[in-house]
Structure formats: C-alpha cells, structure tokens
Amino acid sequence: MKELAREPLDLVITGVGGQGNVLASQVLGRALLDQGYQVTVGETYGLSQRGGAVMSQVRVTRRGVLGPLIAENQATAIISLEPMEALRVLPTYGHPEVVVLTNDRPLQPLGVIAGQAEYPQPPKLRAAIEELCGRLYWLPATEEAMKLGAPILANVIMLGALAASGLLPIGAPEIEAALAEMFPDEKMAANRQALAVGQELVA
Amino acid sequence: MADISGLTPGRTVLMQGNEAIARGALEAGVSFAAAYPGNPSSEILQTLADSAEGAGIYAEWSTNEKVALEAAAAASYCGLRAMASMKQNGVNVAQDFICNLTISGSGPGGLVLVTCDDPGAISSTNEEDARFIAKLADLPLLEPSTPAEALAMMKFAFDLSEDIENLVVVRAISRLSHTRSGVVPGELAVGRPRPAWDPKRVITTIPAVPRHQVMKDKLAEAGGLMAAGPFNSYGGPDNPELLIIASGSSVLYAAEAIDILGVGRRVGLLKLGCTWPLDEKLLRKHLAATERVLFAEEVDPFIEDHVKSLYAQHAPELGIKRFYGKASGHTPAIGELSPGRLAAAVSEVLELGHQAVDPGYLERAVQSAGAMAAPREVGFCPGCPHRASYWAMKQVLAVDGRAGLVSGDIGCYTMGVLSTGFNRVNSVHCMGSGLGISSGLGKLGRFGFDQPVISVVGDSTFFHAALPGIVNARWNQADYLLVVLDNSATAMTGFQPHPGTGQLASGQAGAQVDIEQVCRSLGLDCRVADPYDLAATSDALYDALQQKGLRVLILRRVCALVQGRSGGHPYRMEIDPELCRGDACGCHRFCSRVFKCPGLVFDQALGQAVIDEVTCVGCGVCAQICPAGAIKALAKDQEAAA
Numbered sequence: 001m002k003e004l005a006r007e008p009l010d011l012v013i014t015g016v017g018g019q020g021n022v023l024a025s026q027v028l029g030r031a032l033l034d035q036g037y038q039v040t041v042g043e044t045y046g047l048s049q050r051g052g053a054v055m056s057q058v059r060v061t062r063r064g065v066l067g068p069l070i071a072e073n074q075a076t077a078i079i080s081l082e083p084m085e086a087l088r089v090l091p092t093y094g095h096p097e098v099v100v101l102t103n104d105r106p107l108q109p110l111g112v113i114a115g116q117a118e119y120p121q122p123p124k125l126r127a128a129i130e131e132l133c134g135r136l137y138w139l140p141a142t143e144e145a146m147k148l149g150a151p152i153l154a155n156v157i158m159l160g161a162l163a164a165s166g167l168l169p170i171g172a173p174e175i176e177a178a179l180a181e182m183f184p185d186e187k188m189a190a191n192r193q194a195l196a197v198g199q200e201l202v203a
Numbered sequence: 204m205a206d207i208s209g210l211t212p213g214r215t216v217l218m219q220g221n222e223a224i225a226r227g228a229l230e231a232g233v234s235f236a237a238a239y240p241g242n243p244s245s246e247i248l249q250t251l252a253d254s255a256e257g258a259g260i261y262a263e264w265s266t267n268e269k270v271a272l273e274a275a276a277a278a279s280y281c282g283l284r285a286m287a288s289m290k291q292n293g294v295n296v297a298q299d300f301i302c303n304l305t306i307s308g309s310g311p312g313g314l315v316l317v318t319c320d321d322p323g324a325i326s327s328t329n330e331e332d333a334r335f336i337a338k339l340a341d342l343p344l345l346e347p348s349t350p351a352e353a354l355a356m357m358k359f360a361f362d363l364s365e366d367i368e369n370l371v372v373v374r375a376i377s378r379l380s381h382t383r384s385g386v387v388p389g390e391l392a393v394g395r396p397r398p399a400w401d402p403k404r405v406i407t408t409i410p411a412v413p414r415h416q417v418m419k420d421k422l423a424e425a426g427g428l429m430a431a432g433p434f435n436s437y438g439g440p441d442n443p444e445l446l447i448i449a450s451g452s453s454v455l456y457a458a459e460a461i462d463i464l465g466v467g468r469r470v471g472l473l474k475l476g477c478t479w480p481l482d483e484k485l486l487r488k489h490l491a492a493t494e495r496v497l498f499a500e501e502v503d504p505f506i507e508d509h510v511k512s513l514y515a516q517h518a519p520e521l522g523i524k525r526f527y528g529k530a531s532g533h534t535p536a537i538g539e540l541s542p543g544r545l546a547a548a549v550s551e552v553l554e555l556g557h558q559a560v561d562p563g564y565l566e567r568a569v570q571s572a573g574a575m576a577a578p579r580e581v582g583f584c585p586g587c588p589h590r591a592s593y594w595a596m597k598q599v600l601a602v603d604g605r606a607g608l609v610s611g612d613i614g615c616y617t618m619g620v621l622s623t624g625f626n627r628v629n630s631v632h633c634m635g636s637g638l639g640i641s642s643g644l645g646k647l648g649r650f651g652f653d654q655p656v657i658s659v660v661g662d663s664t665f666f667h668a669a670l671p672g673i674v675n676a677r678w679n680q681a682d683y684l685l686v687v688l689d690n691s692a693t694a695m696t697g698f699q700p701h702p703g704t705g706q707l708a709s710g711q712a713g714a715q716v717d718i719e720q721v722c723r724s725l726g727l728d729c730r731v732a733d734p735y736d737l738a739a740t741s742d743a744l745y746d747a748l749q750q751k752g753l754r755v756l757i758l759r760r761v762c763a764l765v766q767g768r769s770g771g772h773p774y775r776m777e778i779d780p781e782l783c784r785g786d787a788c789g790c791h792r793f794c795s796r797v798f799k800c801p802g803l804v805f806d807q808a809l810g811q812a813v814i815d816e817v818t819c820v821g822c823g824v825c826a827q828i829c830p831a832g833a834i835k836a837l838a839k840d841q842e843a844a845a
Contacts, residue, residue, distance in 0.1 A: 051580070067452055067458075068382035069456065071463055072560075073559040073565070074463075087578075088579075091214050091569045091572050095561075110582050110622060113805070115792060115796050115805065117577035150818045
C-alpha cells in the first residue's frame with residue numbers, strides 16, 4: 001500500500017443532480033478499498049437529485065475509521081462536474097493549498113434560466129476559483145464526453161483526470177477494475193475510452 | 204440495490220449503512236421485512252427484497268409504515284424474526300401501533316424497528332428526532348456510528364428483542380444510512396422455526412395498567428443487557444478536562460475534532476451506542492471524573508437532557524459540573540453537526556482560539572461564492588409530467604378567476620410550492636394532509652368561503668394516507684376537486700412500485716389496485732387526462748372545477764426518469780430561429796422565464812431561446828406554450844425513417 005499524499009486524503013466530489021457524482025464516488029471508494037485502504041464514502045442525496053447541488057465525499061486513510069464528513073476547510077482536492085459548484089464548496093472545504101479539478105461545462109441553475117440570476121462569465125469564474133486554490137485543472141469533460149457519444153461519461157473522464165493528477169495512491173487501471181465490477185461488459189469500452197481521455201486532459 | 208445474500212463471509216466490502224443494516228438482519232436470521240419507502244431509509248427494504256430469494260426471506264413494500272410494522276409484528280407473534288424500516292415521519296405514522304405494541308409486547312420472534320432520521324432535512328420536509336419514540340414507548344434504543352457497527356447492532360437488537368419480548372428500535376441517520384465504508388460480513392443464519400400461533404394465546408394490551416408495569420420491567424431488563432453489551436465505550440484520560448458524550452455519527456465527528464485540536468490528553472470521549480435506557484451507572488462514573496461535559500448528538504438534546512436530569516438527582520455526591528451543548532448554544536439546536544462545528548465547540552470551552560483556515564481566505568471565499576455561485580433551486584426534471592400538470596392548473600385557476608387554492612402533500616409534486624411548480628401549491632405538510640385540509644376547506648362554504656379548492660395527491664401517497672381523507676370528504680360532502688398526479692412510480696424515493704403499479708418489491712407481479720376503480724366504487728365522478736396534452740388537460744380541469752362536491756381528475760403520465768430508462772421520449776425538440784424573435788417578441792422570454800424547464804434556456808449571445816441538447820429529454824410539452832410557435836417537436840421515429 002502506497003503512502004497517501006495527505007493523511008487522511010479527503011476528496012470532495014460535487015456537481016448537479018443527475019451528473020453521476022454518487023457513482024463516481026462509489027467507483028473511487030471501491031478502487032481504493034480493493035487496494036487495502038480504509039475508505040469512507042459519504043453521499044448526499046434525496047431531494048437534491050432534482051437539479052440541486054449534489055456532493056459526495058471520499059475519505060481515505062491507512063489508519064482507523066473516518067466519519068462521513070470531511071472537516072471544514074480540510075479537503076485535499078475538489079472534483080467538480082460543474083464549474084460553479086466547485087466555487088460553491090470552497091468556503092466550506094477549501095484552503096489555499098486545495099487542488100481543484102473541474103469540468104468547464106456550465107449547467108444553468110433555474111434562477112439563471114428564468115433570468116433572475118446571472119451565470120458568471122467562465123473566465124471570471126475560473127479566475128475566482130484559481131485565486132482560492134493551490135492548483136486548478138479546468139477540463140472540457142462534457143465536451144469530450146459528447147465526442148464519445150454520451151455526456152454522462154463526463155464523470156468517468158473526471159476520474160481519469162484525477163488518476164493522472166498524481167493525487168491518488170492508485171492509478172487508472174485500479175479505477176477501471178472497479179468500474180468493471182459495477183458495469184456490464186458492453187458498457188466498459190466507453191468507460192475505458194473515457195478514462196483514457198481524462199488522463200490525456202491532465203497529461 | 205443488490206443481492207447481498209451471497210457475500211463471502213470475512214471478506215471486506217464497501218457497504219452502505221443501509222445495506223449493512225439489511226445484512227445484519229439477514230445474519231440475524233430475519234424472515235419477514237416490511238417498509239414504506241422514504242429517504243434516507245429506502246435502500247434497507249429494497250436490498251432485502253433483492254436478497255429475498257437468495258436468503259429465503261419475505262420482503263414487502265407495504266402501503267404505509269403502520270401496516271408494515273403490524274405485518275412484521277404478526278411474524279414475530281408466530282416465532283419468526285421480523286423488522287420494519289422507515290424514515291422519521293414513518294415512526295409518526297406507526298406511532299399508535301408502537302405505543303400499544305409495547306404494552307402487549309412482541310412475540311417469540313425478535314422484532315426490530317429501524318428508523319432513519321434526517322438531520323439537516325437533506326431529503327425531508329421536516330427535521331425530527333425520532334429517538335423520542337423510545338422514551339415515549341419505553342423501548343430499548345440503539346444508535347450505530349458506522350456501517351460495521353450497524354450490522355453488529357442489528358444482530359444484537361434481534362437477540363435483545365427476544366430476551367425481553369418487546370420491540371427494539373435501531374436509529375440511523377442520513378450520514379450513516381448513505382455512507383459507505385468497509386464492512387466484514389459474517390455468516391448468514393440458517394434454519395428458522397415453522398411459524399405458528401397457539402389459538403389459546405391472546406396478545407393484547409388489556410389490562411393496560413398492570414401490563415404497563417410489565418413494559419417498564421422489560422425496559423429495565425433491557426438496560427442491564429445493553430450495559431453488558433459492546434456498544435458503549437470510553438477513550439481518553441482518566442480525569443479529562445472535558446468529557447464529550449456522543450452518539451451516532453457525532454462520535455466520529457468528536458473523535459476528529461479532538462484529533463484536529465490535538466487535545467487527546469485533555470479531552471475524553473464517551474461513545475454511547477445504547478441511548479435508551481441510558482446506562483446510569485456508567486454515566487455517574489464518568490461524571491464523577493470530570494467537571495465539564497459537552498454533548499454531541501443530532502438533532503435534539505435527547506442524551507443531554509436526560510444526563511442533566513440524572514445529574515440533578517446525584518448532584519450532592521458528584522459536585523459542581525458545567526454542561527455544554529444545545530442548551531448552552533455550543534452546538535446548534537437545529538441542523539447537522541460536523542467535525543468543524545464540534546472542534547469550534549471544544550475550542551470555545553477550552554479557550555483554544557482554533558481557526559480551521561486563515562480568516563482572510565475564508566472571507567474571500569465566502570465573498571466570491573456569494574457573488575458568483577447562484578442558488579441552485581431544486582425543481583422538476585426535464586420532461587416531468589408534474590410541470591405540465593401544474594402549468595395547466597395555473598392557467599385554469601387564473602382563467603377561473605375565483606382565487607382558487609391547491610393543497611398538496613409529500614412526493615416529487617411537493618415541489619409545486621417551488622418555482623418549477625409555479626409556486627401554485629398553497630400548503631404542504633405530511634403524507635395525505637392535503638386531502639384533510641381540502642376536506643376542511645370544502646366545508647367552509649356555509650361561512651361564505653367561495654374559493655375553489657384543488658387537492659393534489661400522488662399515486663403512491665393515494666394508497667399510503669389519502670383513502671381516509673377521500674372517504675371523509677365523500678361522506679361529509681366536502682366540496683373540492685381531487686387531482687391525482689399519477690406518474691406510476693414512487694419517484695422521489697427511488698421508483699419503488701406501489702399498489703397502482705401492481706408490481707411487488709420482489710419485481711414479480713402482484714394484484715394491481717386501480718385508482719380509478721377505487722374512486723368510482725366510492726361513487727365519485729372520476730376522469731383521466733394526459734398532462735402532456737396541455738389543452739385537453741386544461742379543458743378537463745376547467746370542467747371539473749365548475750362541478751360541486753368531491754370529484755376526481757387523474758392526470759396520468761409515467762415519470763420522465765422511468766420513461767428515460769424504458770425507451771425515452773418521442774421527440775427531438777428544436778427552436779425555429781426564424782420564428783423565435785427573442786427579446787423583440789414581446790413575450791419577455793416566456794418559455795425560460797415562466798415555464799422554466801432546464802432543457803430550454805435563453806442564449807444571451809444569440810438573443811434567442813435554445814434547446815440544451817444535453818438536458819432536454821424530448822417530451823414535447825414546451826412546443827405547446829410558445830406564443831410564436833417557435834418551439835418544434837420533431838418525432839424521432841419519423842426523423843429516423845427519413
């Protein structure tokens with residue numbers, strides 16, 4: 001078992017209901033557990049499935065059992081499937097050294113659709129996140145997923161990017177093995193492609 | 204969910220809290236499990252149902268939580284281990300039975316009630332601490348902190364129930380139910396008695412007062428067995444400067460707070476897994492060893508209040524103590540706890556001046572997120588039939604012009620109080636409450652009340668709690684229109700089947716109960732419309748609204764998510780750029796401003812409405828609302844053919 005970049009290694013996975021963030025956290029949790037780490041995956045869902053912000057937390061340690069919530073302002077990294085959601089969690093989980101990996105594709109909140117609120121200009125949003133983190137990966141995950149024919153694959157692309165970022169004590173093959181435990185064979189070709197695309201985005 | 208009956212004993216797996224509860228029940232030899240869905244509890248029964256064949260048990264979705272517990276009690280009376288699982292609101296529904304069951308006692312088979320509470324109301328319309336049922340009904344209460352402990356506690360709970368012949372309550376919370384961590388499954392129980400009930404045996408609460416004493420004696424016996432069990436423990440110095448008494452997930456938050464602050468040599472942690480009755484001897488021992496006590500529990504001060512009352516009895520020998528918690532304001536009286544909130548509380552008590560992060564950073568982050576991260580309101584999914592139903596109701600009530608009201612209750616359609624339901628719903632409380640409220644409103648005419656009333660109810664809620672309200676309204680001739688929003692699923696909690704779908708928890712076919720037939724059998728006028736057809740639905744609504752007495756309109760269209768999984772919707776939506784004149788139209792962006800489907804957005808740069816192809820499912824409803832006719836629904840099959 002490799003040393004962790006940080007003890008505990010605390011990952012926030014955030015996004016909007018329906019983007020597959022709970023699934024991404026489960027895949028990651030399985031992959032890490034299979035390698036012998038103690039893992040706690042906290043999922044927040046319920047009403048939040050319906051277009052609201054959804055967050056999961058993956059906590060990894062080589063010591064004892066951890067609770068379901070990451071301590072405030074102590075996350076190692078934030079993986080966000082939507083850029084505004086990355087900014088939203090920074091006051092609660094961020095700190096000057098936190099690493100942020102975010103999909104760059106905005107999903108407009110209802111208030112923005114209705115013209116009651118504004119979605120920030122992407123460069124402005126990017127600059128705000130950059131100012132609040134130690135390292136930012138701004139990734140076209142949805143765009144790449146659409147090239148693969150399914151926007152939902154953005155979550156697996158983000159996992160590929162995370163694997164290539166060097167933050168995890170495991171790599172893409174371990175994540176692929178965990179995906180294979182959860183998906184039927186016919187879905188695995190697309191998942192493998194998505195993982196590879198994600199790795200290339202960060203490489 | 205998955206079949207967990209075949210897991211390899213001894214091999215660690217990542218298991219959700221609810222799955223661990225289900226696995227614990229299987230290892231304890233549960234034979235009969237019943238529940239009504241409600242987050243965060245729903246996965247328990249679904250996991251048991253998916254494992255039923257493998258484990259040889261029976262699992263059912265019941266019509267409501269009271270029926271579920273009653274059915275489980277029957278199995279207990281016949282010697283089988285049985286359980287019912289529910290969310291906090293379900294405990295309220297089952298309460299009348301619970302408060303009688305505790306006097307009659309359970310049977311020779313262990314009987315366990317699992318309640319999954321929801322601090323922070325993550326998936327609930329109320330925030331409630333259901334632990335009080337244990338105090339109210341004198342029942343033993345166990346609170347696991349981790350999925351692994353939940354598994355162990357379920358086994359303990361069945362044994363305890365058989366030892367005292369009474370119901371045992373296991374209380375999880377969202378953060379346990381929906382947390383996954385490593386769990387080592389044990390062996391499944393083998394063999395079970397053949398169920399039987401000696402016809403000479405009468406199980407009743409009568410005579411209630413002497414039996415009330417029996418109930419008290421059972422609780423005292425349970426207290427002794429729980430104190431001897433493995434679920435209460437202490438870690439820390441012999442004479443801590445501060446003692447934290449914690450239960451549930453708060454035990455882990457407290458341990459982490461101690462770790463963050465580096466005060467392991469100064470602060471002790473008393474973990475309570477058995478929280479009713481409290482182990483008074485253990486508590487007196489730890490109170491004697493410290494002068495300051497902080498409570499960490501969710502949601503209400505359940506342990507805090509009882510420990511203070513215990514202290515009051517023993518103050519002369521224990522000396523002066525200071526208590527910190529909800530009453531003192533050191534922990535929040537509402538909402539969830541967290542490692543940071545507890546670290547702040549400990550820091551305040553010990554005057555450590557701890558800061559989780561540089562205050563300058565925090566200020567910048569709060570300001571930045573506040574300025575740029577627009578709120579993300581929850582709402583109906585793209586293609587949701589409820590959006591169309593509420594759209595029609597909004598239009599019809601406006602045309603009707605008599606200040607009509609809509610009362611609602613619990614389900615996805617609760618979001619009718621929010622903007623994607625056009626804030627059209629005027630009241631929401633609990634399952635079925637809209638019908639009772641409409642029954643009352645529908646009798647106010649004699650006092651001069653002249654507003655028309657619509658009551659909306661979902662198809663699953665119809666069977667759970669609406670029937671008595673409907674019969675009441677029919678009998679007393681209350682004047683209102685009942686609209687059944689039938690999306691053929693218990694959608695909010697994860698698409699569980701219900702009597703209207705006819706499918707069973709196992710996936711096999713049961714007997715279907717037809718809502719229309721039920722209504723007609725009560726002598727009610729009952730019509731059906733498809734909410735996707737806005738014109739027909741509006742006509743039907745308007746006509747029904749003009750009638751008197753109780754009448755029923757069923758708006759039937761399958762949940763958009765269910766449809767998405769079974770072949771999808773028929774259309775590809777498109778905006779005709781020639782017809783959409785954007786801000787020059789005079790509609791003031793009617794489609795995105797008012798209709799508010801996430802699949803239909805206004806492109807600022809283009810100055811026109813556009814379909815978000817990632818989000819739109821192709822239900823075709825928005826094509827009916829554009830005043831310029833610019834939104835086109837193109838049939839996918841015709842496009843494919845062409």
